Amino acid sequence: MKYRIHLFLLFAAFALVLISLLHLFVGQIPLSFSDFFAAFFKNSPLSTNELLMREFRIPRLIMAIVGGGGLALAGMLMQTLFNNPLAGPYVLGINSGSSLLVALSTLTGFTFLGSQLNIVFAAIVGAFIFGMIILLFSLSVKSHISLLLIGLMLGSFTFAVVSILELSAAAEQFKSFAVWGMGSLQQVEMSQVPLILLFFFGSVLSSFLLIKPLNMLVLGEDSAVMLGLSLRKTRILIISVTALFTGLITAYCGPIAFVGLAVPNITKLLFRTQQHAWLIGGNLIIGALFLVSCDVLIQYLEETIHLPLNALTSIIGAPFVIFILIKKVR
Amino acid sequence: MICFKNTHVGYKTSLFEINDVCLYTGKMYLLAGKNGTGKTTLLKSLVRSIPLHGGRIELNGNDLHQLEKRMLPQLVAFVESRFNGIPFLTLKDYVSLGRSPHTNAFGRLKESDTQKTLEVMRLLNISDYQDKFTDELSDGIRQLGAIARALVQEAPILLLDEPTAFLDFENKDLLMKTLKEIAVSQNKCIICSSHDLDLSIELALSTLAVSSKENKLVLLESPQNKQEIIGLIC
Known part of the structure; x- marks a missing residue:
């Protein structure tokens, strides 16, 4: 049992290191290790390659790791909370909440906070609001599929509102929002990385604090409550952490579909356990591995065809959802 | 020790009432009653999944519903029917x-x-x-x-909702015997709802019978035969 999990964790971690190195050093312009160290330790003017490493390659890799790991964890949280293998931040429309508020703030110019924090804040608040909406619906809807339909409707609703906003927005804002909507790991600069990592590690830490409630929720809400779980507190905490992950990632990368649905299922199939201490670690590493691999593929194919990230994850993710529907839910 | 004081069991309407009945640790009780009379509702009231319609339940002299919610799992454990x-x-x-x-x-x-x-x-x-x-x-x-x-x-109190419903005859017998032994050896108060009245007689269990005529719960300390229980619940 444990042996199997250790083996998979070790293997996935090793693969992640390898693919990350590939991501960093093998691109249209091959870079060297000295560029890598220079990106961190050199203050004096940087050469083009060193600059490329510091301002593009490293932030992009970090975003791929944060995005993959974070969305996978958010998906795991949703799946355990709703006891539904088809749940995930994207299918439940939690991304849509981020999109809606980001659209409102970028397209209309309405701001909550200062410039950089503004989009992040809007995205997290949007994700939290839509998370709470889904939670409220889940109290009266018992079927797994119905909940997904509600998520789909939230998505359609958002899409409609965003379309209206887009038409009345200025051309420049319209373009920047459209690009954001395709999903991309390239929008992040080195200066934003510390803030992203702070949010990310905060959310990961919070997930580890939720291990006991998550393990209890596996028994079903009724049984968990009879074992002393405070349901209301747990639900709000789980939705909050999910909103932090989803909002953060959606703000910087745009919507990324299906990672949050597919990776937690894959992790569970590989690890064959319901102990969330292992599942959290597994989702972080396998999620990161998945998204870094996708991005390596995107970079590799860049000369032939331009693949938006969201399109690639959907091409892989959508058939996977059908597979799970047939195999598990029926 | 569980004591029912003018307890009305039921969610929206009172299904039946329990007057001054006390249940003790070290004993196993069989909860008998027709389908839909509120056996599960009673068990769920004891874990506070369902509020009482009226009256109160005391655990060792303390009002069950005044207890801190997080203390409850250390006092009452519940096994669902499936x-x-x-x-x-x-x-x-x-x-x-x-x-x-x-x-x-x-x-x-x-x-x-x-x-x-x-x-x-x-x-x-x-x-x-x-x-x-x-x-x-x-x-x-x-x-x-x-x-x-x-x-x-x-937990000193163990509630089971028809645990034998999906078991074959042999397992049924074995399970009920084991539970009775546990009630005595671990000094627990076990309440087990079941339609298996034969077992109640065979194992000489005290029986809590929900009388659907009088809408009342009656405690039979040692029922002599099946007919005695059936007479009460029907």
Whole structure:
């Protein structure tokens, strides 16, 4: 049992290191290790390659790791909370909440906070609001599929509102929002990385604090409550952490579909356990591995065809959802 | 000790009432009644899943509904009538989740928690299945697993909702005998709803009969035969 999990964790971690190195050093312009160290330790003017490493390659890799790991964890949280293998931040429309508020703030110019924090804040608040909406619906809807339909409707609703906003927005804002909507790991600069990592590690830490409630929720809400779980507190905490992950990632990368649905299922199939201490670690590493691999593929194919990230994850993710529907839910 | 004081069981309407009935530890009670008379509702009222329609229930002299919610799992454990199993959850992990009320904020199992889990699984003869996934076990073993989970909770009151409904004759017999032994050896108050009145007579269990004519719960300390109980509940 444990042996199997250790083996998979070790293997996935090793693969992640390898693919990350590939991501960093093998691109249209091959870079060297000295560029890598220079990106961190050199203050004096940087050469083009060193600059490329510091301002593009490293932030992009970090975003791929944060995005993959974070969305996978958010998906795991949703799946355990709703006891539904088809749940995930994207299918439940939690991304849509981020999109809606980001659209409102970028397209209309309405701001909550200062410039950089503004989009992040809007995205997290949007994700939290839509998370709470889904939670409220889940109290009266018992079927797994119905909940997904509600998520789909939230998505359609958002899409409609965003379309209206887009038409009345200025051309420049319209373009920047459209690009954001395709999903991309390239929008992040080195200066934003510390803030992203702070949010990310905060959310990961919070997930580890939720291990006991998550393990209890596996028994079903009724049984968990009879074992002393405070349901209301747990639900709000789980939705909050999910909103932090989803909002953060959606703000910087745009919507990324299906990672949050597919990776937690894959992790569970590989690890064959319901102990969330292992599942959290597994989702972080396998999620990161998945998204870094996708991005390596995107970079590799860049000369032939331009693949938006969201399109690639959907091409892989959508058939996977059908597979799970047939195999598990029926 | 559980005492019912003018208790009206029911959610929106009162299903039946219980007047001055007290139940004690070290004993097993069979809860009998026709379908839909409110046996499950009574059990769920005792874990506070369902509020009472009126009156009160006392646990060792304290009002059940005044107790702090987080204290409850240390006093009452509940086994639902059917556990369908959960994919990738091993029997051992499942049973040890019953220790949740005793573990720290991370749910970390101490050596004593693991010992308790293994001890209860041995007692119910399911140790051989500890590494099997709960959705791959037979109905009987799974039901024993659910009972093991409630036992490791170490609550003095154990409630079971028709635990024998999906068991064959042999397992039924064995389960009820084991439960009665546990009630005595571990000094627990066990209340078990069932339609198996024969077992009640065979094992000389005290019977709580829901009389659907009078909408009342009657305690029969030692019913002599099946007819006596049937006469009451019908």
